[in-house]
Amino acid sequence: MRKxxxxxxxxxxxxxxxxxxxxxxxxxxxxxxxxKGDDIVKVVTALNxxxxxxxxxxxxxxxxxxxxxxxxxxxxxHKVYGSPSGVWVEKMxxxxxxxxxxxxxxxxxxxxxxxxxxxxKSYTGQNVFGARTRVEATKEKRYFVAPINGTGNIGKLSVxxxxxxxxxxxxxxxxxxxxxxxxxxxPHGKGYAATWDMPWSLYEDFxxxxxxxxxxxxxxxxxxxxxxxxxxxxxx
Numbered sequence: 001m002r003k004x005x006x007x008x009x010x011x012x013x014x015x016x017x018x019x020x021x022x023x024x025x026x027x028x029x030x031x032x033x034x035x036k037g038d039d040i041v042k043v044v045t046a047l048n049x050x051x052x053x054x055x056x057x058x059x060x061x062x063x064x065x066x067x068x069x070x071x072x073x074x075x076x077x078h079k080v081y082g083s084p085s086g087v088w089v090e091k092m093x094x095x096x097x098x099x100x101x102x103x104x105x106x107x108x109x110x111x112x113x114x115x116x117x118x119x120x121k122s123y124t125g126q127n128v129f130g131a132r133t134r135v136e137a138t139k140e141k142r143y144f145v146a147p148i149n150g151t152g153n154i155g156k157l158s159v160x161x162x163x164x165x166x167x168x169x170x171x172x173x174x175x176x177x178x179x180x181x182x183x184x185x186x187p188h189g190k191g192y193a194a195t196w197d198m199p200w201s202l203y204e205d206f207x208x209x210x211x212x213x214x215x216x217x218x219x220x221x222x223x224x225x226x227x228x229x230x231x232x233x234x235x236x
Contacts (some may be wrong), residue, residue, distance in 0.1 A: 023058070029079075029223040031217075037074035037169060040113045040143045044207055047174055047183040067174045067183065070214070073145055075168045076112040082161040087218050087228075089154060089168055092144070096187040100180040109153075110144035110187050111170065111207045117141070127211035135199045144208035146185050148175050151213040151232050164222030183210050 007022075010199075046066040079090040092112070095105040119139045124132055147154075174183045185208040218228040 002010075003015070005204075010170045020135055021069075024168060025026070026116060029226045031167070031169070031219045031226060033221070033224055035074065035167075035169075037113075038071045040073060040145070040209065043071060043185060043209055044143065046206065047095040052098070068175050070171060070189070071211070073113050073170045073172070076115055077165065077167065079112045079167050080117065080166060082166045084160060085156075087157045087159050087161065087166055092187065093185045096146070096185045097177060097181055100178060103109060106177075108146040108148065108187065108208070110146050110185070110206075111154075112142060112144055114143040115141075117145070128231055133199050133232060136205070139203045139205060141205040143204065143206075144185075145170055145172065145214035146187075146208045146209050146210050147172065147232075148177055149212065149234065151211075154213075157216065157228055159218050159228040162220050162225070163221070164220045167219050167221045169219070170213055171215040173201055173225065175210050175212040177210070181210070184208070207232075 009108050043066070046063065062233065075089055081090070083090055091109045093107050093109050096108045096110075097106050098104070117140075119135060119141075121139075122134055122136050124134060170202070176183055178229060187206045187208050188204070192206065213232045215232060217226055217231045218230075220228045
């Protein structure tokens with residue numbers, strides 16, 4: 001019994017830090033109405049000190065506590081869907097890493113945490129003959145998390161919403177596929193450069209944090225009531 005209580009206290013402390021609170025009570029079944037989760041932009045900045053292209057080089061000082069921490073990320077509301085039969089979240093699946101053994105491209109599931117929106121700018125372009133035209137450039141910036149090693153198959157969550165808008169929280173720890181893979185992934189979406197015939201371009205700046213997903217929480221954002229705490233079993 002003592003062992004169970006002690007372990008529980010450790011988890012409370014870790015999750016409390018993740019939620020940005022001095023003391024988060026894991027026995028509580030409510031979430032603050034204005035809960036936003038950990039700032040994934042700051043997490044990416046901290047973890048990106050590892051070379052994101054798979055090499056072990058460390059850029060600048062590296063704080064190991066950034067990789068040992070438990071984080072809580074709130075998924076983007078417009079990617080969470082609920083019905084009387086359950087709750088599910090939309091994911092994007094792309095090939096975003098290379099297995100160092102087989103040298104094959106592998107796919108990862110990426111769940112949207114933060115959408116920084118779309119920025120559009122125009123400039124005057126010129127071709128080799130000196131002709132000029134107005135070019136429109138669009139940039140989209142988004143942040144994701146990518147559960148790895150079999151922890152990303154969330155599927156449908158068997159929980160019945162109460163009528164309000166539901167929120168989903170991923171409780172997780174930074175992870176890597178192997179020693180040759182970084183904590184940060186760069187999933188590639190669609191994009192195209194401007195041409196003279198089509199003077200507009202699109203650039204998708206997508207960044208994803210690789211994580212070992214430990215729990216998924218579903219809650220009612222109006223009442224704050226936690227509807228589900230699902231533990232994720234790690235699979236080989």
